[in-house]
Amino acid sequence: MLGFLKNPVVVTVKINMNLVALTAMGLISRLWGLSYPRAVVFDEVYYGQFVSLYMKRIFFVDDSGPPFGHMLLALGGYLGGFDGNFLWNRIGAEYGMNIPVWSLRLLPALAGALCVPLAYQILVELQFSHCAALGAALLILLENSLITQSRFMLLESILIFFILLAVLSYLKFYNLQRHRSFSGSWWFWLLLTGVACSCAVGVKYMGLFTYMLLLTIAGLHFWHMIGDQNLSNVSLVCHFLARGLALIIIPMAVYLSFFYVHLTLLYRSGPHDQIMTSAFQASLEGGLARITQGQPLEVAYGSQITLRNVLGKPMQCWLHSHTNTYPIRYENGRGSSHQQQVTCYPFKDVNNWWIVKDPGMQQLVVSNPPRPVRHGNIVQLVHGITTRYLNTHDVAAPLSPHSQEVSCYIDYNISMPAQNLWRVEIVNRESDTDVWKTILSEVRFVHVNTSAVLKASGFIFTCLSLLLLALSGASLPEWGYRQLEVVGEKLSKGYHQSMVWNVEEHRYGKSQEQKEREVELHSPTQMDISKNLSFMAKFTELQWKILTLKNEDTEHKYSSSALDWVTMDTNIAYWLHPTSGAQIHLLGNVVTWASANIAALLYTCLSLWYLVRRRRKIYDIPEDTWQLWVSAGGICVGGWAVNYLPFFLMEKTLFLYHYLPALTFQILLIPIVLQHLGNHLCRSLLLKSMFSALTVAWFSSVYLVYRTFSPVTYGEPALSVTELKDLRWKDSWNILIRKQ
DSSP states (O other), X not given: OOGGGGSOOOOOOOOOHHHHHHHHHHHHHHHTTTTOSOBOOTTHHHHHHHHHHHHTTBOOOOTTSOSHHHHHHHHHHHHTTOOSOOOOOSTTOBXXXXXXXXHHHHHXXXXXXXXXXXXXXXXXXXXXXXXXXXXXXXXXXXXXXXXXXXXXXXXXXXXXXXXXXXXHHHHHHHHHHTTOTTSHHXXXXXXXXHXXXXXXXXXXXXXXXXXXXXXXXXXXXXXXXXTOTTXXXXXXXXXXXXXXXXIIIHHHHHHHHHHHHHHHHOXXXXXXXXXXXXXXXXXXXXXXXXXXXXXXXXXXXXXXXXXXXXXXXXXXXXXXXXXXXXXXXXXXXXXXXXXXXXXXXXXXXXXXXXXXXXXXXXXXXXXSSOOBOBTTOEEEEEETTTOOBEEEEEEEOSSOTTSEEXXXXXXXXXXXXXXXXXXXXXXXXXXXXXXXXXXXXXXXXXETTTOEEEEEOOOOEEEETTEEEEOOOOBOOGGGTTOEEEEEEEGGGOOOGGGOEEEEEEEEOOOOSHHHHHHHXXXXXXXXXXXXXXXXXXXXXXXXXXXXXXXXXXXXXXXXXXXXXXXXXXXXXXXXXXXXXXXXXXXXOHHHHHHHHHHHHHHHHHHHHHHHHHHTTOOSSOHXXXXXXXXXXXXXHHHHHHHHGGGGGOOSOOOGGGGHHHXXXXXXXXXXXXXXXXXXXXXXXXXXXXXXXXXXXXXXXXXXXXXXXXXXXXXXXXXXXXXXXXXXXXXXXXXXXXXX
């Protein structure tokens, strides 16, 4: 029974020393002197604010992308004991001794370091030689721009890490496909592909480009599998379902989990609340929740309410009125009704209160029991302070002459009768008998006489790449106190969120007398009601805000166009020492960038040549070499194209670092092209020897350029004015030189 003890237990471990050495060199190059400089470097001023908000559990919205990358940066701060107390107000601000700079920069540096062995493994899985794989890894190791970007609290190195991990995982899965389908390792690499893709998208939406590339490649591979007669129909269905689960369902679930953690961590009210709906704001601790806690849920006849415009852009605003009237004539000569002004006011004010009145009754209080207002009911809205009725009629609005003026009706004893009946339409209703609810219901007010819809005017709607951009609001002149215009808009002109309102503050009116009611309008509410949103409701709203929120793009000193990137005609000054000439720039290795462009050009030309020749039934290279060549191009050239070309369609401020994911794929192509040239175009021994010597000389130049630009990659040693001028290899580079 114990016979197995007669022989020793032997464990054999294979260690790839190339991988070990490359990982060690990657860690040294990225982690060395990581705390230097102890000052805010370029976009650390941007991402640092979000790290501080995570530490303080304060809710925020970043329109640049999903929260996973921000959470990883915050994790570094958490591990270092960062409490979030630092004022991220300018580049170059010195970090105090209580700021864990090394920890804050650790995860981007680790991600950048691990890209080196990942590059090696990708070429190995593409069936290229270990020499070519080693070359790819060393090129990534010695790329100055990748080093710079990974040594600070920035997201590009993390994005590139997950992109390369996704590519490597898929290649390992595909290579196992031939002999070990549905094995444990097969499932592991397939699932890791989906998770890595989701992480890449979760860091920045740029990761979506590589995700779509891998989905396309996976689709092509499965299409070829369908033609394999050795696979049964059941097997094909299983393969299809496995890929659907791992590459679509699980990535979606992982992506949702990022938002779940994000919303769980950020439960406190913060400066970005105002762009969210009232329901979302009320779910956060503090802020609106302190005001709305204890409000009645169902709006009834006699309710006192404030109405917030759902769109909330360019700023949140509430339906408002005051005693001032519209001018008899506007500056352009058009006339008005001279009725009481109705506006959308961006601040909380007692003049934002309205009373929901039953047109068939005179009372302005809630009956006992309350009579709730339902979808389709007709109401009158009475301004709480002035007791005038919300009204619209066939008079042109002050700034929008094609829309109707909205006013609070004043009876001037002229032929302009009151038209103050409004139909309540609950936009997000579940049935036609739904009750109008505080915060939760989104409603439209349709004018009974003219069918016009109450609308906050001046919100411009445009669509670019499926994004909704609200750009500006129509502000009234001085006579309207620069408040936003409110109009009656015909339904025939289409639906827009600026036509939708929700009740934010709400109480049941109890006082029929006006003076008592004014006191009541200033009093807090009493009744309790919970308004917690489900996770999916909060996720949907937050995701939509991220996709549609757009800050005004301003020209930046170091912004550039996508055309400038390929030839590196631009750079970015990340940091400048306050006294010495020490500085850090985002600058690439000139030899590597030029070689990457040449490699891409050679690959394209050779591929076209081979295609034409193959069309003529002339096969210059073996079939397996051709398939290898095409597969490598699909990954490397395809990865470069999908991560670069979309920027020509983007209307946003662009910087050189946006090119780094595309550059990484292009660098991987260099050793692939070199190996192909050496193996298939250099046929004689003399040519092979000369090619090898040239390759060594070329790689030596890569190292020499890396060393030359290391002072502006790492920020030390400080260079003299002459040395800095010598580094300005292109006139378009902005190397900072202090005036003597």
